[in-house]
Amino acid sequence: MSAQFACLVSDLDPEAALPVELTAPDGSDVEVAIVRDSDGGWHAIDDQCTHGAVSLADGEVEGCLIECWLHGSTFDLNTGMPTTPPASKPVRVYPVTIEGERVLVDIDAAN
Template structure:
């Protein structure tokens, strides 16, 4: 599968996030947090925190990180690596392409995966 339209660029202002459900090549539904950082760049990261299994798109975005609202874990939007405990495992990060006013995400070619 190739990149899928996740949202429009106008759907997110700086330091905002949005939950989208995309479909993987195997047909599985994948929850993705599409995030716009403070510089206006778009990122796509798994919406599920690796520590508490809650939605990261509901958390605060600051700079190039998102904070889980439940326990305060923070993740780097570029790498998926945890930056603050209690999370110790990274979350998947997906390639993003901006095509005009569309934000496209390729969930079948993760840049980083949880381990």
């Protein structure tokens, strides 16, 4: 499988996140948060916080961090590593490609 269509560039302003559902090679659903950082850069990460099992797309984006709205853990959008507790496990990070107005995510190439 290769990169999949996730959303349009116009769907997301900087410092915002959007939950999307993509399809894994085995046919299962993968919930991904598409995120634009403060500089307008694009990121794709697992949409579930590794501590509280809630959507990260509902959290605040600041710089290259996204904050879980439930307990305040923050995750680095480039590495998926938690930068503040209580989360201690990283989220997966997926490659993003912009083709014209289309945002594509390759869930097969997760970090």
